[in-house]
Structure formats: C-alpha cells, structure tokens
Amino acid sequence: MRAESDISPPELDPNRYWPVLRYLDKAGIAIAPIPQDLDDRDLLASLYRAMVLTRTFDQKAVSLQRTGRLGTYASSLGQEAVSVGVGASMHKDDVLLPAFRDHGTMLWRGVTMVEILQYWSGDERGCDFAGPREDFPVAIPVASQAPHAVGVAMAFQLRKEPRVAVCILGDGATSKGDFYEAINACGVWNLPAVFVINNNQWAISEPTRMQTAAPTLAQKAVAAGISGSRVDGNDVIAVHDAVSRAIDEARQGRPQLVEALTYRLGDHTTADDARRYRDDAEVSARWQEEPILRLRNYLVGRGWWTKADEEALIKEIRAQVDAAVEDYLAMPPQEPTAMFDHLYETLPQALSEQRRMVEDGDG
C-alpha cells in the first residue's frame, strides 16, 4: 500500500519505451515508409558497397590468419550493417571510440585496410591512422573505451565544438562497470556522446541472457537518466537513421544509448570454435536475417541494383582488398628499438641503456 497511490506500480513494458526501429524486413521488403533522405540510390549503394567491402575484407583477414599471415582476428560477419551504419551516421570530425570488431566503421572513417591488417598482425603502426587522426584505436579490454568517450565529449563541450564522441560496445560490455560509469557521467554533464551497443547476442560463448536479466540493453539508459533506443541492427537503413538521430541529439547535449540488434554469424575470433557452445541450427536461422542480402533485395526491388552492378562491385572490391593485402605483406617490419621510441615523448635517460642493448642486438 502506497501513500501516494493505492495501486502497486505497473510493470515496465520495454516495447512501449524502446520499440525496435526497422524499415526492411528479413526479405528486404520495406515495412514502413523510409525517410526520403535515406531512400536515396546513391546513399544506399554506398552503404551496400561498404558492407560488401567489410565482409570481403573480413573473409580475407580470416584466410590470412588461417594461412599464418595474420594473428588472431575478430571477424564482424553478419554485423556489417551496425558497423557501416554507425560510420555513415558520423560527421567526419566526430570521434570514434571502437571496440575490436568495428572494422566497417573504421573503414568508413578512413582507416585503411592495411592499417587494420597491420594491427591484427601484431604491429603497432596499424594504430597510427593516416586518416581519422583523432579516432581512438581498438580497445581490447571490454568497455574500457567508454570512459574515454566521456573525456572526448567533454573536450568538445569545453571547446564548444559541435562534435560527438561515438563509442561502440558489445552486449557483453554492458556487464562491465565502466560502461555504466560512463553513460551515467554523460548524463550528469549533458555530454555530446553516443553509445552504440552492438548486441550480436553473444560474448564469446555466453548468450546475452547470461549477461543480464534486462530484456533490452537500451533500457540500461534509464539508470543514467539518458535516452535509449533500439534498432534492427541488420537493417542498415534503420541503423543509419537511428544512429544519425542519436548523434544529432547528442550534438545538442543529449547523450544517447542505442542498442542495435544483430547476430554474430562467425566464431568469436579465429581462435574460437563456436560449435562448442551453440547450435548450427541457430546460426543457419540467423543467416536468413543477415544485412547484406537484405539491402540488396531492397535495392533490386527498387530497380536500383542490377546483376551487372553486383558483378562490377565484387570485382572492384576484390581488387581493392587484394591490393591492400599486397601492400600489407610488403610492409617492412618495425625497428626493434621502436618499442622504446613511443613510450614517452622523449626517451628518459633511465631507458637509454636498455634501448642500446636492443639496438646492439643484445636482446
């Protein structure tokens, strides 16, 4: 019995507050009117192209790993719409704080395939992006990039720049304290930050229900007093729309959390064997929802994409990826002393002896 209302409070219905935004169904049929600015042949073709590039690149990276020419690699197979959709929604001078599986976003932002391969081959130079100089490198410790987004967004706010910090995290990352600390802080200071949860349903072998009892991850925004929303992460149009709007909101000082629902079609990384813990049947079913065919179907239905377009694209992308791989394989290794030369701006005296030992091959 409550003083101010005699009735016990109602159950909170997630679908009421966090409905899933979706324009295309599995088959690529529009089930809701697509906003005009998004329903544009050139835009959609560019998103399509970026998704195909991401997948082709991923496949190549996996095969490089299998043949001993790359280290452990985390493919984004099936999640291309989230990755590309986020990239396409950002302004050039926004700053990305990625997890380790956001190749599509990084590529869209101008990180090169060579750089990504270098990084996953175990070469730090891959994080010295020639393109988006202010973007953060991959964060390996899950969710640890979220507090950085707070600082980056605060920098924008302090300088009164209309820029947004965009942080991508996995579903597993929503179990980590730093994620909550970060979204909570963004709420306190009305920071221009967007947190996109790539909910691919799995964190290595753990399905999302082992991470949380919350039926949606979007609702975690409530804890921070910020806005949350959900989007079909296999519908790149919806992702683009939802994340663009979230970024617009954030730019006005209203931080946002967006949950993008997708599925990890591949293994966790090349070091993982997902058949140990999940059924092939589940994976096959999810292949029916994958984002690339879905958009192609829509494009074809619209008369915006032909067989010839497809063939030309595949050819072009293959050539592009192959060229990048060639460049990657041709990169000379770093000097051994490189491990000293970027640790501090100026090498402290105390390290000079060690550096010299390495230089002398005494290592």
Add this chain to the structure above:
Amino acid sequence: MRAESDISPPELDPNRYWPVLRYLDKAGIAIAPIPQDLDDRDLLASLYRAMVLTRTFDQKAVSLQRTGRLGTYASSLGQEAVSVGVGASMHKDDVLLPAFRDHGTMLWRGVTMVEILQYWSGDERGCDFAGPREDFPVAIPVASQAPHAVGVAMAFQLRKEPRVAVCILGDGATSKGDFYEAINACGVWNLPAVFVINNNQWAISEPTRMQTAAPTLAQKAVAAGISGSRVDGNDVIAVHDAVSRAIDEARQGRPQLVEALTYRLGDHTTADDARRYRDDAEVSARWQEEPILRLRNYLVGRGWWTKADEEALIKEIRAQVDAAVEDYLAMPPQEPTAMFDHLYETLPQALSEQRRMVEDGDG
C-alpha cells in the same frame, strides 16, 4: 518514424513506476492506512527506541572524537529511520553488508556499541562481532561491498537456505561500476539480495544531481532487469514496510533495489565541515522532516507514548551508552603482534622474522 509504431516512444515517468511509499507526513500524521501488522505499539516503540539509541550513540561518538578519544567518525544523524528500518526488516540469519554509516542497522543486528567504537577508534577487534557472526564489517571503499552481496546471496541459493543478503549503499555509491555489476548479476541469477540505497542527498560535498541525471535512484534497477522502488526514508514505518517486502521478494529469488529518501543532517564525518558547501537554510528545512520526532508525534497522537515513556527511555539509553563508552575506554590495546596474527590462518615462515622484530620491540 518507427516500423512498429509510428509514434515516438513516450517519456518515462518515474512517479508512475517508482512512487514514493509514505505513511506518515512530516508532522507524523498518517496520510495512508498503515498495514495492521506494522501499526503495532510494541513494534513501533521498539523502532523508536532503536532510532533514539542510534542518535544518542552517534552524538556520543562525535563528542568522543572531539575530545580525542575516538578517530574520525561518520554520524548517521537524520538517517536513523533508514538504518533502523532496514535492521528491523531483516531476519536474524539474513546477512548484512553495510557501508560505513549504518550504525543503526548494525546495532539492531546485535553488533555492540563497544565494537563500533573500537572500530572507529582504530582497533580491528571492533569487526570481530560477537553477535551477527556472518555479517560483513563496514566497507570503506564506496560500493565495494555490493559484489560481496552477490556472493553471499549465491551461497544462500546454492545451499537452498531461505536467507537474504542485504546491502546498504549511499547515493554516491550508485556512481560506481561495482554497484551496477552487482545488481546486474543478481538479476541474471535471481539471487536473494536486496540493495538499499540510503539517498541522503549528499556524497561529501556533492549533491545527488552531481552523481547522476536519473531523477530517481530506484530506476537504476531497470538496467539490471530487477525491481526498484522508492520509500520515504524518514518514515520508519514506510522503510520497514518497503524493505520487509523487498526482502520477502528477494527470498523468493527476486532481487530488489530500494531507494530510501532521507537527508544527511550532519557533516559527512567529523573530519568534514559541511558549511563549506551547503547552506544552513537547506539543513534547517530538512530538520522539519527528521524521522525521530515524526514517529514520536505519531506515537503520541496514537496515545502510545507519554512524556514519562520518553523520559524513561532517554534515561535508560543514556545509561546504556555511557556504560558502553566506559567499557570501550577500558579495553586494553591489542598486542603489537596482532598485526601479523590474523593475516593468514597460519603465519607463513617468511613473516616470522618480522613478527619477532615487532615482538622484541624492534619495530
């Protein structure tokens, strides 16, 4: 525009989902029918007694500190209803995981005043409770006790014991990642745990709005997919009711978050001077809402409490507190070697030399 609903989602109204439970208004007038089992003279008198004891004890502790006979101390002035209400709601074999300001709960559970004084005088023996042997000692690092509650609750669940872990945290603690990690985990495993947020509006010099943009702290439960509720933390009847019901729910495997709204009438600790950062006027206004007078007014209105009762109580409690202080001051100090003797179950050989040095006064 959303596929599944053309309307943008409604604003979440906290008052709809987390109304504040309150039976007594500031003046101690019942504004809602009090549940029968709570509206009981003996019960209410015992709660009243415990609150007066807590306040008297607090005052004594502060004066011991001021006169150099106690270390830094954190008074719970004004928050007695939360502290006592939580204690009274627990079963004896439930386990308490307190913060550092929950003297009322600890006293109710059987921790002695001497033990509390010993602890705050800087003597570890104060945590070797003779009474509630399984209760946790005070946690100084804010929110760090929350994950312990997960483990304790899991122990109960594993042993199929109908017991509950009750964790008390401050409003400031809700900014810490460990708090979220803990409530989230309790949701995943349906653990018998209750988290009570003592929202006294301040974390040292920071008001709650510097901690979070969430208009209520109860709503942080949404992030974990567990139930949250709010209660007037200066109405001990409401606290007892809300926390008892939360504990009952938790005992059935439904973890709960309860936000108790109260006010820190005193300084943060004896080392703090709250006038540096908050207005006396704010504090004076809040004195109008304090819990002890409120309950007394109700009791008196009910004809359950007389001037004589009051005088007898004050006298009894003063004597009890004074006796405890005497015992405390008479406690002999620990042996210097005590700092080695409880570090491990058996002193490792490696430490024997150091221990001997201390024993020899070589320290």
Add this chain to the structure above:
Amino acid sequence: MAEITLVEAVAMAQARAMQDDPSVLVLGEDVGKDGGVFRATDGLLARFGPERVRDTPLAEGLIAGMSVGLAAQGFRPVAEIQFMGFVYPAVDQIVNHASRLRNRTRGRLSCPMVLRMPTGTGIKAPEHHSESMEAMFAHMPGLRVVIPSSPSKAYGLLLAAIRDPDPVIFLEPTRIYRAVREEVEDDGEAAELDRCFILREGTDITLITWGAMTRETLAAADTLAEDGIHAEVIDVATIKPLDEETILRSVGKTGRCVIVHEAALTGGFGGEIAARLADKGLLSLTAPVRRVAGWDTVMPLPRMEDLYLPSVARILKAARETVNYQ
C-alpha cells in the same frame, strides 16, 4: 596414467578438488560450455553442473568480489580471469577485500578463494594477452602468489591453493600451457606452497626464475653444462610468501646469481630477490646479481614479442659474464 599438458593438469586439479569437496565452485567468463578459452575448465560443467560451474557476466570486478562473498560464506571459489591483462578491474577487490577480510575481522571471516589466470606471452594475441604482473600481487599483504612451471606442479600447487584457507593468486604461464606433456597422477596430492623448488642442482651459479621462463633457464643451464659450468636452477613457484632460505642457501653455495623473469625489469619481483641477496646474502656474493627481464616498455604486439622476452641467449650471456666475473 596419461601424459598431460599443464592446462589439462589445471582442469584435472579443479575436477579433483570439486569431487573431494562440495564447497569448491568454479566461476568465470566462458568457463561453462566453452570450458574456458584455454580449456582449463574443460569437462567441469558436464560433470558438476551449472550450479558449481558458473559462467559469469563479463565483469572481472564482479568475479573477484562475488568470490569474496562466497568465500566468506564457506565456499571455495576458484575463479578464472580470462587473461592477466583483464585482471585490473579486479585489483580493488583483491587488495582491499580478499587479502584483508581475515585480518580486518580478526579471523571471524576468511577468504579461501583462488583467482586463476593465464600469465605471460604465448599465444601471439593482441595487446593485454601477455601480461606478467606477479610483482604487483606480491606486494599485497595477505595474498599468496603461486606460479607453476610444469603439469605436475600445476596439479599439485593448484590443489594446494584450493585447499589453502587464504586467498591465492594462481598464475598459469600461457606459453607452457601446451608446450610439454608430463605424467601426472590424479592422486589428490597437493604440492607444498611457500617453497622454492630446485629444478637442477649445481655449484657454479644460481639461476632463479619461475613459470614459463624455467624452460629457457633450464635450456641455458644445459648449454652452460656443456661448457663445464654447473648451474643450479631454482623455480620460485610461490612468489609470495617468499622462501628466502632456499635462495640464500643456494647462492651461499654458488656465490653467483642471475634472476630471470618475463615481467618488466623495474619493479619486477627479481628486484625483491636481488635485494634479499644484497642484504642477507651479500657476504657470499662473488659477482654482481644480474637480472634478465622484460624491458621497461609496454609488452609489444606479437611481431616484436620475441624481442621483448628474455631469450636463452640473453640468459646465457648474463650467466657467463657472472661466472667469469672476478
């Protein structure tokens, strides 16, 4: 009796402990169906069920903190941290609670938990998968820090760690998870904690190391033997509390010492050992105490990992210079 790897020995010890003692629980990320990313908990879920083998949310602070709660309640949690580079969020719970609960409550509550994790290089993975931070834990009063160097030691020491009434940080060298096989009997026999093991006896120099570096160190000792130099090789095994006696006795005999570890030189645990020698062993020292360690840099990404790691060549060079020192 089968020949098993170190990681299999870790799984075997956990199974044994769970079978012997119903209060033993296993928890961590992916420890269930997946059997741990290294398979160190392989088979445990099938055998002991999801109550005792529990996949946790992805939160290392939670894993350590709930283990404290379970341990205080009389369980013996054996928690896995997936890689040592991810243990940092758990540091607060380890140093502020696990290691202190007994002392803080004057023995009323205690914390018999084990926090297991892979340590060091070994899998050429991205950053944070190759940390060697044993020195950090060795500085925290109230802990034990144990590092096995072989399958049989892993089995025996892990059993001992699980049975120990106090918290143990158990560091499993990734590089030798599968590098060697050894016959290990599942006899439930714990090895002794708090003592160093002499892996090889010698008279000319003492080589002190632990974990995976025992391999390179033993290899160096082999090469030295070819030159007629007899190196004694000590596997510290329990870094904390330190068995100073064995070390002092050995250096008392050889007069010369090289300490080898993968962790960065400065602040590494080799410094502590050298300091003990500089104090209590000074008289016996006939040559400077050298340390062959990781550089004081961030562990590089895999391509340069080998340049970071102390090599047999570096150990040999230091050992020869030490032996030849007059």
Add this chain to the structure above:
Amino acid sequence: MAEITLVEAVAMAQARAMQDDPSVLVLGEDVGKDGGVFRATDGLLARFGPERVRDTPLAEGLIAGMSVGLAAQGFRPVAEIQFMGFVYPAVDQIVNHASRLRNRTRGRLSCPMVLRMPTGTGIKAPEHHSESMEAMFAHMPGLRVVIPSSPSKAYGLLLAAIRDPDPVIFLEPTRIYRAVREEVEDDGEAAELDRCFILREGTDITLITWGAMTRETLAAADTLAEDGIHAEVIDVATIKPLDEETILRSVGKTGRCVIVHEAALTGGFGGEIAARLADKGLLSLTAPVRRVAGWDTVMPLPRMEDLYLPSVARILKAARETVNYQ
C-alpha cells in the same frame, strides 16, 4: 613570499598551471566547492569556474578514464583521487590506457595527464586512507611516478608533472601535508623530473628514501651526525624513471646504504634500488644493503599505525649496524 604547507603548494601549483595554460583542467571528487578533502584544490573553483574545476561522480575508474579521453584531445587534466586506497578501480585505466596510449598509436595520440593523490599514513583515519603503493605504479611502463618531500618540491614537481607530455602519478605524502611550512615563490618554475635530490651530503652511509619518510630519515641523519657519522640523504623524488646514477654515485662514495620506505617491505620499491646496488654497485658495497620498511602486513588501523611505520629508532638501528658492519 609566504610560508606555505605542502598541500598549499599543491593548490598553488595547480592555480599557476591553470593560469598559464587554458588546457589545464582539475577534476575529481569534491574538488570544487569543498576544495578537496585536504583543500588541495582550494580556491580553484572560485578562480577558474566549474568548467575547468569539475566535481565528478564518485567513480575513480571514470576519473582516470575520462582523463585519458581529455588528454587525448589535448587537454591536460589534473585529476585527484581522494586517497590512495581508492585508486584501485582506476588501475585498469592507468596501466591499460594512460600509460600506453602514445605507444599504442605510435605517437598519434598521447596522454598528458596527472593523477594526484595523497599517499601514506598521516590522518589516523579508517582503513584504506594510508596506502603506500608507489611500487605498483613504478612497475608500469610508460608512467612517471613522482613523490614530493617538501612544499617547494611539491610546487616545482607538480608544475613539471602537469607540463610533462606523458602521464604522471603524483603522490602527495599525507603525513607532511601540513607538517612543515616553507617559503615557496609562485614563480612558475618547474623542478626537474627524473632525478633524485641529495637532501644532505655525507660520506659514511647513504640513506635513500622519498616522500614523508624523508623527515624521519633526516632526523636519523641528525642523530647520526651527533655520533660523528655523516649520512648522505637521498630523496628519490621521481621513483620512475629512476635516477640510478645519483644513487650509484653516492653509494660508490659511502659504500653503505639503508633504504627507507613506508610501503610494505616485500615488493616495495626499495627492492628495486637494492637490486641496482647488488648489480651495478656491488663492488662499492662494504656492508649489506638494509631496508627499513613497513611490515608485510596490512597497514593496521590507526591505533597500531605507529608500530607499522618505520621509526627514527628503526632507521638509526639499521644505519648504525650498517656503518659498524665489517
């Protein structure tokens, strides 16, 4: 020029840095209106406003992590951790990000942040308010770890730390926050990082210490002088990177050395210094290198704090034994 305390010097250095450089920000718990629980940020809010002096939510991981973000964007955050016992939740951000960002990106991004915090005993407060964990940070590549021992050093070293292009852990000894006053000119002159300071010259023994223990050590040196023993006293000041030269030079001269620190002995930074001596200074050593340090126990609650802390008497005893050693 006023005589000020160490904590006032800390506030003065921050004010100076903020005035000179608009990219300097101050953040932390209670650093605003309250001026920090020790008043180390007193007056800054009034002078520089809430944008540049920011009370944060109660979350040390956030404080360190957002500082990394700010620093990567070209700001120079000076963040306060309220007590060293509460820094542990920030360790992940310090060791996995702050110290690595420059190296990880091959210099593209950098992290010019300062994480300030009180260290050691001094206020007789409950647990966790008296930690001395400098050795933990000193083991992390990519950091600087700086500990001032006087008001003027605090002013100069903090200015240097703030201006340094890389992350600095700045540890302020609580025990001497207000113990002494010194004339400190607000001249914007930074002190030199990465070097030890010789506080007192001597020829018979080198006493090495840092932070608050400089007081007891100097007091011991005074007493020794009465006996005709001339102790050289070194204040390490920057623990990392370590100025080995000054130490080796001094011990090269005196041949004898005692190291003094408040932190627990095992794994403490004294071990690193002793290890350097056991290697590069062995020839000059004419007596064992003693360490006078905290015990390998949890820092006791205030009542027994003094029994934990190295006393002048303990330092004297070790120094005398060292000097008399033959």
